[in-house]
Amino acid sequence: MQIYFSKIEEGVSLAAFKTDKFKSALMTVSFALQLDCETASGFSLLTNLLSLSTGDYPTMQSFSIIKDELYALGLDAYVQRRGEILLVTLEISSIADSFAFDNERVLFKATELLGGAIFKPCLENGIFPEANVESEKKCLIEEIESEIENKPAYAMKQARRILCAGEPFAADSAGETERVAALDGEALMYYYRKAINEAPVFITYVGEAEPQYLEECIKANLPFKKREHTIPKPIIHAPSASIKRVFEKMDIGQCIVILGFYNKMPENARDRAILSVYNEILGGSAASKLFMNVREKEGLCYYCSSYPSGRKNVLFVSCGVEPGNEEKAIESVYREINAMKNGDFSEQELENAKNSIIQSLNGQDDSLGSMTGYLLGQILFDDAVDNERAASLIKAVTKADVSAFAETVCPELEYILGEEAAQ
Amino acid sequence: MNGFNVKEDLSLKEKYYYKTLSNGMKLTVIPKELSTAFAMICCDFGGEDTEYSLGGESFTLPAGTAHFLEHKMFENPDGSDAFSEFDRFGGSANAFTSYENTCFYFSCTENFFENLDILLKSVSGLYITDASVDKERKIIEREIVMYEDHPSTNVSRNLTKALYHASPTLMPIAGTVETVAEINKEVLMRAYEHFYVPSNLSLCVCGRVDGERVAIAAESFFKRSGDRPTTPIKKEPPAVVREKIEEKGIVATPLFSIGIKCPIPEHDDLRAQRSAAAIRLAVSLTFGRAGSFYCDNYAKGLLSERFYAGYVQNNYTAHIVLSGSSNAPEAVFDAAIKELKAKKQTLFTEKELIREKRAAYAEMLTLFDSGDDLTAAMAASSFNSYDEYDCIHVISDITLDEINAALLSLELENSALSIISAFEPQFTQQEEH
Missing domain, CATH: 3.30.830.10 (Metalloenzyme, LuxS/M16 peptidase-like)
Known part of the structure; x- marks a missing residue:
């Protein structure tokens, strides 16, 4: 896999994968900031405004028409999280130039529009227009409030908030309704300048463009000034001496149980390889212990999976159970967590898990989205390793490594979302 | 490739090979320069197929039967699960049921034919007991209730109720807690016998795959033959049920x-x-x-x-x-x-x-x-x-x-x-x- 790295400017990095596999292309521009409850709402609302219109296409309709004319160009802006890093990301997904009619330079025109969204947003008297701000505030508040419609996702967010209270990790990257409501055009300019002018920039590209053409598009349309390359480091979650139980009442037919765990902080690529193998065996696939035992053997739920974080030392297990079966499910999950501690998994399970992870690493270059995530990781983190090295680290993981990691996994939270508290 | 038809589209820069195997199964091979290879078996039996005819006889099935079968198809004769076998060969497998069909698939970057054998073996036989069906019913009930807790599913389901008088899509693909209670071992066995015949199945593979070897494997696992069931055409009046x-x-x-x-x-x-x-x-x-x-x-x-x-x-x-x-x-x-x-x-x-x-x-x-x-x-x-x-x-x-x-x-x-x-x-x- 041939990846092209380039420093566009001090603090502005590019990672690109040139390939003819796809008929479309995906470019992302991400600004890395500290995840924080107080500022997440501002950055989140900023992404809504940047994707709404630009100075050259100041109305939503004019902006949509030009995008449709450019083969339904997808130009989105959103916030995402990597551990305790908040990324303000703008993304263009476009048709590959070679599939356009009349030899159009679609990538160039697409980056031109992206550049407009970043450097020439729609402003009035130097700030975001009040009408746009108010309408996007309403939309974002609705979006945040609508999270209760997806109960498992809502439950996971609540569990994260409770388990990591007081830490940046507890912050919701989409923002909080009260903080969104308090924002105005002036305040948004602060977030805009903070992201666009100060934050380190990470650009990824997957598609058919030659590096030379890609750099031409970037240099002509994305004139970033130099900035410091400072990436926020995560705060280590301290272990708790007791298990907290939280029940939240909601009128639903199925209880959602989320268990939160402390684990040793993965400090390097080798630690992350061990964590991946641990998770794959515990609850990362349909052959995992949680799926095979809690779902298949005991029939307690439709889904039961584990979710670690490679950049924060907490792990969650989520399952949806019949009301009244919460305690059984919790016991059953703890049984599997303890089985991992006791080394109660075979060499075959270990090999299968390693093989499965390596195969998914090997297949990453078949997906625009996966490849983009991989490229971003390569330039965002100083200690990132390439897939070849990651695969060799996975191969080297031993049963003793997994058991030693499992020893550090301690339960800290039992969160239940359901109709009534279990007796 | 011997015995295959080819369809090529120069403007799309795409092509595929296809043939009907000796057992009646349809095979499509899409050559692509990918690291990953994909395979999917598709059975023309979905949530909408609750009434059908075969050999001059009419049959009805409880809503959710196709989906229930999907859940049981990856079970082995010894009660073990095909997921563990796929896992051994690094295959990432899954299945889904739509109103039109039921599909079983895997993807992998190595051991394609080992994984293909597991897929073919799984779909070419049904191994269930009363106890395993009862246990699965509980899991499916959890799935049904999970979707019922989702308002976006409900708003769309209610629209179907408002629009259609007689469509089988009035029932959820997975059925309801009441209809899955009617599904037992006999119902599943009969549905399997009628619908999982090679002439009602298709296999599609994509990637750097030897199509001729795929054809041999598919023919060796599916030997039985049988006619495809036919489903009735339901007349739907143009007017809505409720506004x-x-x-x-x-x-x-x-x-x-x-x-x-x-x-x-x-x-x-x-x-x-x-x-x-x-x-x-x-x-x-x-x-x-x-x-x-x-x-x-x-x-x-x-x-x-x-x-x-x-x-x-x-x-x-x-x-x-x-x-x-x-x-x-x-x-x-x-x-x-x-x-x-x-x-x-x-x-x-x-x-x-x-x-x-x-x-x-x-x-x-x-x-x-x-x-x-x-x-x-x-x-x-x-x-x-x-x-x-x-x-x-x-x-x-x-x-x-x-x-x-x-x-x-x-x-x-x-x-x-x-x-x-x-x-x-x-x-x-x-x-x-």
């Missing part, structure tokens, strides 16, 4: 789903796809992001980012759907009907059509960028007289007259509105240590 259904749910802003019923084509052929494409383009032009309907109503606060406009057409349904969230769903409904009435007067222009066709072409191209989506689409289209290549060319060939005719043919009185409005949830948190 409005409203229900309460846990939502922050009311959800709505508007449906405008269209005639269901008698045959699923390229002509039907062309009519569907004309309606889809008319819907995108009227309700898409670049249209004044969306932009004006977004500015007024009547619509949000969640607004979706599309057209659904399959064996038992055909309707335009407009869905999203709004504090005034009735006003959205009125505005949408008014917009269509106005469009019927002004009609679309050639300039609008060119823009929309470009957008539709680009969106359809993305299918070829996803090995799993392409495999799924081609496996399902093996039972049709057209494929995904044809559908792209339909878009480029379609004329302004066809789009305007599609618009004029819409019978706006055959429309309905489904709403899930908010009730105050009681959020209380209790903590204990």
Whole structure:
């Protein structure tokens, strides 16, 4: 896999994968900031405004028409999280130039529009227009409030908030309704300048463009000034001496149980390889212990999976159970967590898990989205390793490594979302 | 490749090989320079197939039977699970059931033929006991309740109830807790015997795969033969059942789903796809992001980012759907009907059509960028007289007259509105240590 790295400017990095596999292309521009409850709402609302219109296409309709004319160009802006890093990301997904009619330079025109969204947003008297701000505030508040419609996702967010209270990790990257409501055009300019002018920039590209053409598009349309390359480091979650139980009442037919765990902080690529193998065996696939035992053997739920974080030392297990079966499910999950501690998994399970992870690493270059995530990781983190090295680290993981990691996994939270508290 | 037909599209830079195997199974091989290889078996048996005929005899099945079978297919004779076997060879496997079919698939970067054997072995036999069926029923009940807790599923299901009199899609694909209670070992065995015959199955593989070896493997696992069951054509009256259904749910802003019923084509052929494409383009032009309907109503606060406009057409349904969230769903409904009435007067222009066709072409191209989506689409289209290549060319060939005719043919009185409005949830948190 041939990846092209380039420093566009001090603090502005590019990672690109040139390939003819796809008929479309995906470019992302991400600004890395500290995840924080107080500022997440501002950055989140900023992404809504940047994707709404630009100075050259100041109305939503004019902006949509030009995008449709450019083969339904997808130009989105959103916030995402990597551990305790908040990324303000703008993304263009476009048709590959070679599939356009009349030899159009679609990538160039697409980056031109992206550049407009970043450097020439729609402003009035130097700030975001009040009408746009108010309408996007309403939309974002609705979006945040609508999270209760997806109960498992809502439950996971609540569990994260409770388990990591007081830490940046507890912050919701989409923002909080009260903080969104308090924002105005002036305040948004602060977030805009903070992201666009100060934050380190990470650009990824997957598609058919030659590096030379890609750099031409970037240099002509994305004139970033130099900035410091400072990436926020995560705060280590301290272990708790007791298990907290939280029940939240909601009128639903199925209880959602989320268990939160402390684990040793993965400090390097080798630690992350061990964590991946641990998770794959515990609850990362349909052959995992949680799926095979809690779902298949005991029939307690439709889904039961584990979710670690490679950049924060907490792990969650989520399952949806019949009301009244919460305690059984919790016991059953703890049984599997303890089985991992006791080394109660075979060499075959270990090999299968390693093989499965390596195969998914090997297949990453078949997906625009996966490849983009991989490229971003390569330039965002100083200690990132390439897939070849990651695969060799996975191969080297031993049963003793997994058991030693499992020893550090301690339960800290039992969160239940359901109709009534279990007796 | 020996004995295979080939279809190549130079403008798309795509090709595939296909043949019907000696056992009647349809095989499609898509050569692609990918690191991953994909395989999918598709059975032409889905949630809608609750009544069928075979050998002159008529049968009925409880709703959810196809989906229940899907859950049991990866079980081995010794009670173990095929997922563990796939895991041994690094295959990532799964399955899903739609209204039309049931599909079983895997992807891998190594050991393709080992994984293919597991897939073929799993689908070529059903190993169930009363106890394993009872245990699975509990898991499926959890799945059904999980979807019932999802208001977006409910708003769309209620729209189906408002629009259709006799469609099997009135029942959820997974059935209900009541209908799955009727599904037992005998029901599953019979459905398996009738539907899982090679002539009712297709296999599609994609990647750097030896198609001839795939054909040999598929023929060796599926030896039995049998006719394909036939499903009845249900006549659906043009009028809706109810104009409005409203229900309460846990939502922050009311959800709505508007449906405008269209005639269901008698045959699923390229002509039907062309009519569907004309309606889809008319819907995108009227309700898409670049249209004044969306932009004006977004500015007024009547619509949000969640607004979706599309057209659904399959064996038992055909309707335009407009869905999203709004504090005034009735006003959205009125505005949408008014917009269509106005469009019927002004009609679309050639300039609008060119823009929309470009957008539709680009969106359809993305299918070829996803090995799993392409495999799924081609496996399902093996039972049709057209494929995904044809559908792209339909878009480029379609004329302004066809789009305007599609618009004029819409019978706006055959429309309905489904709403899930908010009730105050009681959020209380209790903590204990």
